Amino acid sequence: MNALAVEERKAVRLADIRPVLERLAAGGKLVAPVAEAGGFAFRRVGQAEKVRLDFYNTAESPKDLFFPQSEVLFSYDAAGIAVPEPAGEQVLLGIRPCDLAALPLLDRVFGEGPFRDPGYLARRERTVLVAVACDRPRASCFCTSFGLSPGHVAGADMVLYPDEGGYLVRAQTEAGEALMAEWPGEAVAPGEAEAVAARYRSMETPLGRRIRLEGVAEALDGMFDHPMWEQIAARCLSCGICTYTCPTCHCFQLTDEAKGEAGKRVRCWDSCMFPEFTRMAGGHNPRPDKKARVRQRFMHKLNYFVRRWEEYLCVGCGRCVESCPVGLDIAYVIEAVQGVTARA
Amino acid sequence: MPEAARQLDNPLVPALATVQAVRPETAAGDVRTFQVTLDEGPVFPYLPGQCAMLSVLGVGESMISITSSPTRPDFLEFSVKNAGRVTGALHELGEGARIGVRGPYGNHFPLELLRGKNLVFVGGGIGLAPLRSLISYCLDHRADYGQVDIVYGARSPVDLCFKEDLFERWPAVENTFVHVTVDRGDGSWQGPVGFVPAYVEQVAPSSRDAVAITCGPPIMIKFVLAALEKLGFTDEQVVTTLELKMQCGVGICGRCNIGPKYVCLDGPVFTLAELKKLPQEF
Amino acid sequence: MRSEAVRAAARRLLEEGKVVRFLGHAPGFDPTSPFPQLITRAEEAERLVLDHFCAPNLAKYLLDYETQEGVTAVVLKGCDALGLARLLADHRVARDRVWVVGLPCPGMLDRDKAAALLPGVQEARAEGDEFVLTGAGGERRVAAGQVLLDRCLVCAVPTPDDADELLGEPVPGRPVPREEDAAVAALEAMTSAERKAYWTEQFSRCIRCMACRNVCPACNCRSCCFDSEEPRWLSRVTDGPAQEMFHFVRALHVAGRCVDCHECERVCPMDIPLMKLNHKLLQDVEELFELERAFVPREVEPLGIYRPDDPEEFA
Numbered sequence: 001m002n003a004l005a006v007e008e009r010k011a012v013r014l015a016d017i018r019p020v021l022e023r024l025a026a027g028g029k030l031v032a033p034v035a036e037a038g039g040f041a042f043r044r045v046g047q048a049e050k051v052r053l054d055f056y057n058t059a060e061s062p063k064d065l066f067f068p069q070s071e072v073l074f075s076y077d078a079a080g081i082a083v084p085e086p087a088g089e090q091v092l093l094g095i096r097p098c099d100l101a102a103l104p105l106l107d108r109v110f111g112e113g114p115f116r117d118p119g120y121l122a123r124r125e126r127t128v129l130v131a132v133a134c135d136r137p138r139a140s141c142f143c144t145s146f147g148l149s150p151g152h153v154a155g156a157d158m159v160l161y162p163d164e165g166g167y168l169v170r171a172q173t174e175a176g177e178a179l180m181a182e183w184p185g186e187a188v189a190p191g192e193a194e195a196v197a198a199r200y201r202s203m204e205t206p207l208g209r210r211i212r213l214e215g216v217a218e219a220l221d222g223m224f225d226h227p228m229w230e231q232i233a234a235r236c237l238s239c240g241i242c243t244y245t246c247p248t249c250h251c252f253q254l255t256d257e258a259k260g261e262a263g264k265r266v267r268c269w270d271s272c273m274f275p276e277f278t279r280m281a282g283g284h285n286p287r288p289d290k291k292a293r294v295r296q297r298f299m300h301k302l303n304y305f306v307r308r309w310e311e312y313l314c315v316g317c318g319r320c321v322e323s324c325p326v327g328l329d330i331a332y333v334i335e336a337v338q339g340v341t342a343r344a
Numbered sequence: 345m346p347e348a349a350r351q352l353d354n355p356l357v358p359a360l361a362t363v364q365a366v367r368p369e370t371a372a373g374d375v376r377t378f379q380v381t382l383d384e385g386p387v388f389p390y391l392p393g394q395c396a397m398l399s400v401l402g403v404g405e406s407m408i409s410i411t412s413s414p415t416r417p418d419f420l421e422f423s424v425k426n427a428g429r430v431t432g433a434l435h436e437l438g439e440g441a442r443i444g445v446r447g448p449y450g451n452h453f454p455l456e457l458l459r460g461k462n463l464v465f466v467g468g469g470i471g472l473a474p475l476r477s478l479i480s481y482c483l484d485h486r487a488d489y490g491q492v493d494i495v496y497g498a499r500s501p502v503d504l505c506f507k508e509d510l511f512e513r514w515p516a517v518e519n520t521f522v523h524v525t526v527d528r529g530d531g532s533w534q535g536p537v538g539f540v541p542a543y544v545e546q547v548a549p550s551s552r553d554a555v556a557i558t559c560g561p562p563i564m565i566k567f568v569l570a571a572l573e574k575l576g577f578t579d580e581q582v583v584t585t586l587e588l589k590m591q592c593g594v595g596i597c598g599r600c601n602i603g604p605k606y607v608c609l610d611g612p613v614f615t616l617a618e619l620k621k622l623p624q625e626f
Numbered sequence: 627m628r629s630e631a632v633r634a635a636a637r638r639l640l641e642e643g644k645v646v647r648f649l650g651h652a653p654g655f656d657p658t659s660p661f662p663q664l665i666t667r668a669e670e671a672e673r674l675v676l677d678h679f680c681a682p683n684l685a686k687y688l689l690d691y692e693t694q695e696g697v698t699a700v701v702l703k704g705c706d707a708l709g710l711a712r713l714l715a716d717h718r719v720a721r722d723r724v725w726v727v728g729l730p731c732p733g734m735l736d737r738d739k740a741a742a743l744l745p746g747v748q749e750a751r752a753e754g755d756e757f758v759l760t761g762a763g764g765e766r767r768v769a770a771g772q773v774l775l776d777r778c779l780v781c782a783v784p785t786p787d788d789a790d791e792l793l794g795e796p797v798p799g800r801p802v803p804r805e806e807d808a809a810v811a812a813l814e815a816m817t818s819a820e821r822k823a824y825w826t827e828q829f830s831r832c833i834r835c836m837a838c839r840n841v842c843p844a845c846n847c848r849s850c851c852f853d854s855e856e857p858r859w860l861s862r863v864t865d866g867p868a869q870e871m872f873h874f875v876r877a878l879h880v881a882g883r884c885v886d887c888h889e890c891e892r893v894c895p896m897d898i899p900l901m902k903l904n905h906k907l908l909q910d911v912e913e914l915f916e917l918e919r920a921f922v923p924r925e926v927e928p929l930g931i932y933r934p935d936d937p938e939e940f941a
Binding site: 081225252278 | 353360589
Binding site: 060069070231270274281325331335 | 655656659660662663664682686687690738741745746747833834835836837839840841853856858862863864865866889892893895896897898899
């Protein structure tokens with residue numbers, strides 16, 4: 001691995017990005033934001049004109065590309081068990097700083113614990129990440145509260161910075177440089193590229209929403225039995241929107257699909273918000289009510305995960321803010337915890 | 345970016361295994377013990393208290409404690425109560441059936457803590473299964489431990505598990521005492537009748553230089569803990585196991601955590617002192 | 627809009643002891659998505675709001691208090707009240723344990739539409755047939771038709787007809803142009819292959835978050851076949867036939883019981899046009915059973931009775 005610093009990597013200006021999109025789409029490995037009923041989604045794209053770089057955050061995060069909602073772990077028949085081939089290569093174009101920051105958190109879960117998930121790791125390894133610096137934050141965004149910014153692009157192989165009506169494109173890794181080797185565009189001096197990158201890094205989200213995180217994990221250590229959870233849970237619909245649209249939630253279930261002597265075991269997303277999630281075969285359920293389940297979700301993100309990995313399991317992408325049908329999002333809960341600490 | 349993963353085995357994919365023998369464990373028929381060997385290679389190394397995920401392909405998986413002892417490494421034994429979809433399907437299986445096994449999972453009984461101590465095992469119903477692994481282990485290393493008392497109870501005589509161990513094998517070992525009770529007797533039962541917690545108080549094992557290890561239904565454990573406290577056992581001298589719904593066994597799927605601790609990784613064995621530090625959500 | 631009125635009602639009802647809890651709305655983290663707020667003490671009434679963003683239907687929350695003592699007051703719009711009627715008809719809620727604070731509803735805003743018209747919108751007030759949006763981006767005046775929820779554009783029942791008290795004068799229903807008829811007609815005009823392709827495409831986006839079911843007042847079973855793990859009736863696998871299975875079973879289960887509240891569509895994070903399916907079934911029920919306003923709950927539903935002399939031999 002050649003260890004160039006980002007500052008020394010290739011950077012070019014593209015007044016027109018279409019030829020590049022066409023080239024990527026023709027390669028058959030492109031995943032990019034497209035418009036769908038009511039919003040945007042990351043989909044495999046065959047035609048460049050479908051790509052919408054003017055997108056705002058997709059309803060679903062791109063975690064599905066690494067941790068698919070339904071993934072065959074193995075199939076079986078009378079002859080034995082067969083594990084599917086690892087995923088092929090892909091280019092994920094348009095991942096935003098928040099979702100990019102979610103990947104190292106998932107890497108910890110699936111790659112750094114006592115057990116490593118080969119399917120996830122193969123997909124991570126075989127995906128070239130082309131980030132886009134965020135020029136379209138929404139009112140619900142609060143990534144800056146987590147020390148991120150519209151220009152936080154660590155971990156991307158390459159970054160598109162919307163600039164001067166076109167894009168300044170900067171490689172950050174060898175893979176990024178390789179991808180842009182044959183791209184058109186006029187080379188840019190490192191200083192100029194760094195100046196654009198720095199401008200994005202210093203941006204606030206336009207509505208300036210900032211949530212104070214200091215002390216939240218510590219305060220929650222003593223709040224398991226706080227009456228706050230009852231109030232919060234009273235609002236919850238017990239649906240799984242927050243967990244399924246979240247770029248960092250990763251609960252799953254294993255399910256068998258059988259047809260005669262053959263079948264497969266599939267790993268499917270699951271949600272701690274569902275009543276059956278922890279119900280045991282004999283009927284006992286350690287999280288029997290909404291209060292216990294709502295508490296689990298927020299404690300996991302803001303306390304349990306911190307105790308295990310020293311990071312919050314949230315990147316401030318705002319999806320739960322956007323999509324919770326009853327306005328019960330993590331930003332509110334963090335503020336509520338701060339409120340309790342302030343009163344104490 | 346994470347390093348190459350292609351050669352890694354997926355921890356969620358079981359190894360194929362063959363049921364070598366099936367033993368009805370209770371006269372009531374709701375518990376069976378499966379003796380299992382792996383189709384490729386020897387039994388994985390494990391310690392008493394650890395569990396494994398058993399698969400009935402096409403039906404699903406269930407986390408079951410290993411009831412055999414690593415001191416007898418030719419096979420794995422699992423005692424399974426018919427309580428649901430997967431365990432029900434397991435009960436349909438006979439000798440020669442193919443299943444999947446992955447593991448071992450979880451921590452194990454604190455062997456270092458137990459070494460040199462008098463041991464008091466308190467089990468109820470199928471809860472004797474994980475204890476049996478440890479009892480066999482300790483009795484196979486008999487010199488390392490002091491007096492061993494095994495207090496066991498079941499709802500009725502037909503629900504007693506591991507009768508051969510209880511009435512023949514274990515009492516034959518030196519300085520080892522087995523005390524069996526049932527909640528309700530029947531015409532043939534000659535032994536003590538009464539609930540396990542009360543019976544523990546009656547047997548009254550000394551807490552001096554002792555560790556108590558208890559496993560059974562949650563309600564029994566609750567009252568056994570109170571009984572042990574009366575007998576002078578401190579929270580550090582009491583070891584128990586927890587059972588929660590588990591699916592991955594590797595601390596990821598999100599079901600079995602109690603606060604920041606995952607029963608499948610950090611458990612299922614906890615001292616009472618450790619349990620008291622956790623949120624009461626189990 | 628009616629925040630003061632709802633606070634006064636809550637204060638009075640809790641002080642007089644008429645109710646032991648009051649379900650209303652309170653400002654969320656984002657003022658355009660207020661959330662359900664439960665209060666039990668009169669002094670908490672200050673938290674309540676009632677504005678043009680209070681779209682969530684609170685009727686279904688009554689099930690949470692099914693086994694608890696005392697009367698629950700609940701703020702309901704006309705559409706929400708149909709949801710309550712559903713729960714009453716299904717005997718899931720007893721009328722004498724509910725105090726309905728009815729809102730004659732001037733229409734609720736679609737927060738996505740509002741945010742598109744004025745990014746950063748925080749507030750809205752009605753002025754005649756227009757709404758004035760205000761927020762960080764300044765102020766903008768827009769026609770009601772541009773910013774109301776689709777369901778409010780065709781609302782036939784803005785005022786609850788079974789309220790114990792009303793927060794304001796009744797509002798007349800808008801003549802319903804039945805735009806949905808056109809959508810249903812378009813579906814019916816498709817060949818079955820086209821229809822299959824259409825729904826397969828729509829359902830392929832479904833992430834099975836279950837929000838449509840959880841918000842639906844007609845989906846009020848104590849336990850649901852979709853949740854059952856023993857036996858597991860519905861696979862969680864999202865790239866197979868379970869997607870259609872889920873939506874068609876649900877649509878058929880609520881056929882003749884759907885109250886046309888559109889909450890399923892509002893909550894769907896993937897914007898699946900669920901009401902097209904529900905409207906098709908509502909229309910079929912109206913036609914096949916010669917029923918007017920099939921969305922108004924009745925104790926006995928067309929698809930909920932069995933008669934030995936049913937003309938259909940399949941029945």
